[in-house]
Amino acid sequence: MQLPKHGAPRDAIAARIREKKAADADWRGGRTWSLIYPAGEDVDAMLRDANDLYLFENALNPFRFPSLREMEVDVVSMTGGLLHAPQSSGGAMTSGGTESIIMAVLSARERARAERGIERPEMVVPFSAHPAFAKAAKYLGIALQQVSLDADHRARVDDAERLVNENTVLVAGSAPNYPFGTVDPIPELAALAAGRGISFHTDACLGGFLLPFYAQLGEPVPPFDFRVPGVTTLSADVHKYGYCTKGASVILHREDTHLKQHQLFFWDRWPGGLYASFAMAGARPAAPIAAAWGVMNFLGEEGYLRLARRVRDTTRRLREGIDALPQLRIWGEPVMGVFSFGSDTLDVFAVGDVMDERGWHLDRQTGPDALHLMVSPEHDRVVDAFLADLRHAVEHHSESKGAEARYS
Numbered sequence: 001m002q003l004p005k006h007g008a009p010r011d012a013i014a015a016r017i018r019e020k021k022a023a024d025a026d027w028r029g030g031r032t033w034s035l036i037y038p039a040g041e042d043v044d045a046m047l048r049d050a051n052d053l054y055l056f057e058n059a060l061n062p063f064r065f066p067s068l069r070e071m072e073v074d075v076v077s078m079t080g081g082l083l084h085a086p087q088s089s090g091g092a093m094t095s096g097g098t099e100s101i102i103m104a105v106l107s108a109r110e111r112a113r114a115e116r117g118i119e120r121p122e123m124v125v126p127f128s129a130h131p132a133f134a135k136a137a138k139y140l141g142i143a144l145q146q147v148s149l150d151a152d153h154r155a156r157v158d159d160a161e162r163l164v165n166e167n168t169v170l171v172a173g174s175a176p177n178y179p180f181g182t183v184d185p186i187p188e189l190a191a192l193a194a195g196r197g198i199s200f201h202t203d204a205c206l207g208g209f210l211l212p213f214y215a216q217l218g219e220p221v222p223p224f225d226f227r228v229p230g231v232t233t234l235s236a237d238v239h240k241y242g243y244c245t246k247g248a249s250v251i252l253h254r255e256d257t258h259l260k261q262h263q264l265f266f267w268d269r270w271p272g273g274l275y276a277s278f279a280m281a282g283a284r285p286a287a288p289i290a291a292a293w294g295v296m297n298f299l300g301e302e303g304y305l306r307l308a309r310r311v312r313d314t315t316r317r318l319r320e321g322i323d324a325l326p327q328l329r330i331w332g333e334p335v336m337g338v339f340s341f342g343s344d345t346l347d348v349f350a351v352g353d354v355m356d357e358r359g360w361h362l363d364r365q366t367g368p369d370a371l372h373l374m375v376s377p378e379h380d381r382v383v384d385a386f387l388a389d390l391r392h393a394v395e396h397h398s399e400s401k402g403a404e405a406r407y408s
């Protein structure tokens with residue numbers, strides 16, 4: 001496309017954008033199992049208000065828009081409260097889990113350079129950890145050591161111990177990881193790091209806004225937050241189970257001094273004046289900050305608990321339905337609303353193909369082959385239809401359409 005010579009009327013533009021959108025996944029109908037976390041029309045309406053109010057502002061300069069600074073401080077503080085961050089802690093908002101993880105890795109590298117003189121940094125991260133860690137390793141010049149998983153799809157502590165050496169700047173674990181929804185042995189991994197003066201990051205991008213409420217519902221939640229000694233940083237995404245529109249994550253440091261010393265970027269050697277920022281972005285959208293503040297205050301503890309109960313009950317029904325199909329099995333022991341299932345006897349991707357034909361969007365995984373589910377509160381409306389189609393798919397799947405179709 002080339003820039004048109006003449007513009008078009010607003011209505012025509014909106015119509016054309018709507019036309020393009022028509023082919024997108026039907027997430028409102030509960031047909032997608034990742035990417036979006038629908039929580040109901042009341043939450044949507046609140047998010048629209050907040051986004052609309054801050055569509056044009058720029059969060060780069062907190063002195064021009066003090067309201068944004070205040071809301072960011074509040075979001076960080078409310079998130080820290082949920083995750084038992086101590087008084088000494090500090091944090092910042094970023095655009096998402098990936099940026100929060102890159103900041104945690106950067107801070108660990110800088111800290112290790114300052115405190116231990118490490119010039120050839122390495123990090124030790126579970127095989128199931130999100131690719132954001134590999135991205136950070138590539139961007140920041142750090143060697144990535146991947147920890148193998150045990151039969152339950154959790155990081156093996158003995159393998160992590162084998163991989164840690166004098167150049168290790170960071171050990172990490174997920175609470176939970178994306179592929180299996182299992183929580184790594186955070187206390188053991190964090191102890192391994194702390195005993196050697198190494199930073200430890202809990203990736204609670206997925207679990208940060210759900211696990212605390214699962215715990216309140218009386219569900220078993222393995223230790224993962226700042227109550228675990230040795231956890232130095234933690235990421236939690238408001239735009240996942242915090243139900244915010246995209247662009248909102250929180251990176252927390254146990255020590256605010258580490259945030260200021262190792263994460264903050266500061267520059268005054270140019271003609272444009274003092275420049276400081278806490279993450280990758282320069283100009284920053286303001287709407288995600290307002291939306292995060294808005295949704296957290298709109299829902300409150302009570303609202304998050306209500307939504308967590310819906311996720312838990314829906315996940316239970318889905319897991320029972322899948323367990324009832326002898327050809328399928330769920331991998332590992334998923335802790336919350338994220339899990340994947342495969343099969344020892346049939347081609348699960350062929351099952352996925354039939355589900356695709358019936359309008360469900362299930363992500364494919366390998367190692368082991370699996371279909372992936374991420375449950376949102378609004379999925380409670382589609383459980384029966386999904387399970388009926390899954391039963392049909394297991395009975396009527398044909399041979400898989402081949403690798404290309406599988407990984408598309």
Ligand SMILES: Cc1ncc(COP(=O)(O)O)c(C=O)c1O
Pocket residue numbers: 095096097098099130132174176177178203205206237
């Ligand atoms: C466990 C985990 N960590 C990090 C991320 C990265 O988050 P984002 O996509 O917001 O960058 C994800 C995304 O799904 C995730 O599941």
